[in-house]
Amino acid sequence: MAALLATYGALLWRAIWVHLAYVAGAVAAGFVMGLLLGVLLSRVPRISGVLIPLLSVFQTIPGLVFIGLLFLWLGMQPATVLIALSIYAMFPILKNTYAGILGVDERYLEAARGCGMSAFQQLTRVELPLAMPMILAGVRMAAVYTVSWAVLAAMIGLGGLGDFVYQGTSSNNNTLILLGAIPAAVLAVVIGSAIDILARRITPRGLQGGTKL
Amino acid sequence: MTKTYGKTKILTGLNITIEDGQFVVLIGPSGCGKTTTLKTVNRLIEPDSGEILIDGKNIMETDKVELRRRIGYVIQQIGLFPNMTVAQNVCVVPRLLKYPKERCNEIVEKMLSLVHMEQYADKYPSELSGGQQQRIGVLRALAASPPIVLMDEPFGALDPVTRESLQDEIKDLQKKLGKTILFVTHDMSEALKLADLILFMDAGQIIQAASPEEMLENPANDLVRSFLGKQLAESNVPLKVEHYLRTNIRTVQKNRGILECAEKMARSNVDTLIVVDEDKRYAGTVSIADIHKWKQDLRSIEPLVRQTMMTVRIGEDARTCIDHLIETGENYVVVLNEDDTVAGIITKTSIARAVAENLWGDA
Numbered sequence: 001m002a003a004l005l006a007t008y009g010a011l012l013w014r015a016i017w018v019h020l021a022y023v024a025g026a027v028a029a030g031f032v033m034g035l036l037l038g039v040l041l042s043r044v045p046r047i048s049g050v051l052i053p054l055l056s057v058f059q060t061i062p063g064l065v066f067i068g069l070l071f072l073w074l075g076m077q078p079a080t081v082l083i084a085l086s087i088y089a090m091f092p093i094l095k096n097t098y099a100g101i102l103g104v105d106e107r108y109l110e111a112a113r114g115c116g117m118s119a120f121q122q123l124t125r126v127e128l129p130l131a132m133p134m135i136l137a138g139v140r141m142a143a144v145y146t147v148s149w150a151v152l153a154a155m156i157g158l159g160g161l162g163d164f165v166y167q168g169t170s171s172n173n174n175t176l177i178l179l180g181a182i183p184a185a186v187l188a189v190v191i192g193s194a195i196d197i198l199a200r201r202i203t204p205r206g207l208q209g210g211t212k213l
Numbered sequence: 214m215t216k217t218y219g220k221t222k223i224l225t226g227l228n229i230t231i232e233d234g235q236f237v238v239l240i241g242p243s244g245c246g247k248t249t250t251l252k253t254v255n256r257l258i259e260p261d262s263g264e265i266l267i268d269g270k271n272i273m274e275t276d277k278v279e280l281r282r283r284i285g286y287v288i289q290q291i292g293l294f295p296n297m298t299v300a301q302n303v304c305v306v307p308r309l310l311k312y313p314k315e316r317c318n319e320i321v322e323k324m325l326s327l328v329h330m331e332q333y334a335d336k337y338p339s340e341l342s343g344g345q346q347q348r349i350g351v352l353r354a355l356a357a358s359p360p361i362v363l364m365d366e367p368f369g370a371l372d373p374v375t376r377e378s379l380q381d382e383i384k385d386l387q388k389k390l391g392k393t394i395l396f397v398t399h400d401m402s403e404a405l406k407l408a409d410l411i412l413f414m415d416a417g418q419i420i421q422a423a424s425p426e427e428m429l430e431n432p433a434n435d436l437v438r439s440f441l442g443k444q445l446a447e448s449n450v451p452l453k454v455e456h457y458l459r460t461n462i463r464t465v466q467k468n469r470g471i472l473e474c475a476e477k478m479a480r481s482n483v484d485t486l487i488v489v490d491e492d493k494r495y496a497g498t499v500s501i502a503d504i505h506k507w508k509q510d511l512r513s514i515e516p517l518v519r520q521t522m523m524t525v526r527i528g529e530d531a532r533t534c535i536d537h538l539i540e541t542g543e544n545y546v547v548v549l550n551e552d553d554t555v556a557g558i559i560t561k562t563s564i565a566r567a568v569a570e571n572l573w574g575d576a
Contacts, residue, residue: 111292113257114363115305115353116282125305129296206295206337 008179012164016183019160022150023191025082027143030089034138037090038097039123045102052098059091063149071156081153088149089142096138100131133207136199140192147188151180161187224249224260224417231395231410233360236387238404239397240440241414247397250414251363254395255284267361282306285354285362285392289369291346293338299325299349300334306357324352328382344375351383355390364396368403380406401440405429413437454531454548455556459563464489464555467496467515471508474499487547487555488518494553498522522547527556534559 005012041048067084074080104127112122128135154162164180167173200208224246231237239247252258253265256277265272272280285306293302303324304317312320325331328348338346347367354362367383368376384407387394398404404411405425413421413433421433432438464487465474474486484501497518507517523537524547534546538561545558 105290107288107290107292108294110257110288110290111286111294114255114281114286114288116278116280116309117305118278121309126294126296130294132296204296204298204337206297206339 004175004179008164012179012183015159015161015163015180016187019147019150019162019184019187022078022081022085022153022160023143023146023187026085026089026146026150027139029082029086030091030142030146031093031139033086034090034093034142035097035135038094038135039101039128041094041098042101042127048098052095055091055094059088063088063152064155067152067155076156076158078158080156081150081158085146085149085153089146092141092145093135093138096134096141097131100134100138101127103134104130129204130207133199133203136195136203140195140199143191143195144188147184147191151184224253227263227417227419229412229419229422231393233393234391235409236384236394236407237396237410237412238408239395239412239414240399240401240404241420242436242440243399245414246417247412247414248365249417251365251395251397254361254363255281255286282309282357283359283361285357285359287347287350287354287362287364287367289366291338291343291350291370293346293349293353295338298335298337299330299341302338302349303352303356305353306359310357312357320356324356327355327386328352342375343371344379347371347379348382351379351386355386355392358390359392361393361395364394366397366399369398369400376403383407401442413440452530452532453527454525454529454534454559455527457531457534457559457564457567458548458557459560460557462487462555462558464493465499465514466491467518468513471504471511471514471517474514475501475504475508478504485522485544487558488514489555493555495524495547495549495555496520498547524549525559527551531559531564535564538564 041051063084066087067081070080070084074083101123108126108130109122112126117125150160151162151165153160154166161180161184164176165184166180168176168178168180227250239250241247249258253260254267254272256272259273293299294305297305300321303321307317307320321334322331325334328351330345330348333341333345333349338349341349351364351367354364364383368379371379380403383394386392396407405428408425411421411423411425411428412419413423413428413436415436421428421437423431423433428437429441432441463477463481463483465477467488467490478484478486478501485498488496488499490496497520499514499517499519503517503519504514511517522545523534523543525534527548527550537543537546538559545560547558548556550556
């Protein structure tokens with residue numbers, strides 16, 4: 001173990017950070033896009049009823065294929081990986097934002113209108129806060145998925161924990177595979193828990209304990 | 214305050230003026246347009262034609278959002294924002310109006326003290342009972358001191374006890390703060406209790422606009438009457454003597470023989486008889502005690518007739534009879550028609566029966 005760390009320690013450490021950077025960048029970009037698109041789509045539920053199933057089809061394209069296609073187009077650079085991961089991270093956030101906003105009970109909207117909130121105030125003060133638990137669930141899903149998808153970055157030689165897995169499989173070295181796989185799994189669990197804790201922190205008491213939306 | 218507007222699919226030719234400071238209740242069967250009418254006032258629904266004027270100003274010329282901030286609004290489903298504390302909920306409108314923070318805090322404090330809920334300021338709606346939630350719902354509507362408050366069946370989802378106390382509180386608040394309140398309900402007893410003016414609606418039209426007393430006395434049609442139904446009986450306990458009358462009574466002419474009278478009393482198991490003259494006019498009463506005392510010496514009952522029984526006329530207030538019966542312990546009061554003939558008697562039993570009928574119908 002000590003020998004292993006002496007050999008790969010620095011590399012592993014670097015790979016973890018690269019991996020984390022991919023995840024953080026992709027989830028952040030996916031969050032912004034997903035939130036914006038989710039809000040926009042929630043304004044036009046009639047169009048969204050058609051659009052969202054179409055997007056779901058797109059989501060089923062394997063990540064490998066998508067990264068490959070982007071590679072052909074953009075070449076080998078971190079942006080290729082980030083764009084691909086961001087788009088994949090966006091889907092669960094978009095869907096949950098949309099569903100969360102649409103799930104807000106009509107009585108709160110009527111109360112908000114009756115109080116004299118503008119459409120924007122209604123969104124920021126009522127709809128988004130009430131949809132927040134669901135949006136955060138989407139973020140969590142996106143983050144955990146992205147940890148595993150980011151392994152694919154190694155496929156086009158762009159580092160992260162995938163490098164270990166990739167080298168391990170091509171050289172038939174199980175230790176290397178595990179050296180990549182275990183930190184990736186731990187990372188997924190840690191990030192998931194971190195988001196859970198964060199979510200609990202920022203969700204007002206009134207929305208906890210299964211309060212109906 | 215005037216509001217007038219013409220034809221929509223559900224509202225037809227409504228035209229009504231509401232005075233400042235009035236508690237106006239809209240009532241009617243479901244689908245009659247009462248909620249629609251209410252919501253046109255803060256433009257949650259806009260009429261196809263016609264206009265609503267507040268203090269002479271057409272609300273269509275006011276910005277929707279601005280308008281709503283100056284009109285309180287309470288809905289049946291309460292709709293407190295679950296992501297905000299009680300204090301934040303109360304302060305929603307003042308904050309929309311960009312009041313400074315200190316003023317918001319003052320308002321919250323003042324509002325909560327109105328319903329004695331100061332200690333709940335930092336609780337969330339889900340931590341309150343239904344009645345407490347709706348109290349806060351009402352406070353949210355009142356917080357920015359709007360002159361007009363709209364309430365759409367605000368107490369409909371509450372249990373009867375809570376509803377009653379909230380009704381008392383809202384009436385109290387309305388008087389104290391001098392608000393004009395438009396209140397939708399389908400519960401006539403609520404309307405009668407709260408309203409200065411009841412607007413009875415059906416099929417998008419106002420069938421009757423009247424004070425509760427007026428509506429009870431002169432319902433405009435059968436629909437209004439049927440809505441009043443139970444409440445009529447409960448709240449309008451008849452006050453005239455004829456409502457308490459017992460009419461199947463035995464009378465005897467004053468020239469009849471003593472023995473005949475005694476026999477009649479025994480047969481109908483009474484100890485006095487009402488005596489009338491040849492024209493059936495009331496002459497007095499005769500008691501079994503007198504008959505036993507004098508039956509050896511007299512043939513006719515005429516000398517025994519006394520006029521000590523209390524008599525009242527048809528159309529008089531029944532309360533004095535009731536008081537009299539209770540105070541003196543007499544068995545009955547004689548009720549006379551205009552022409553002095555006997556209409557009937559009022560006994561404690563006939564009063565009890567009349568009251569029971571009023572309470573539970575003609576069971």
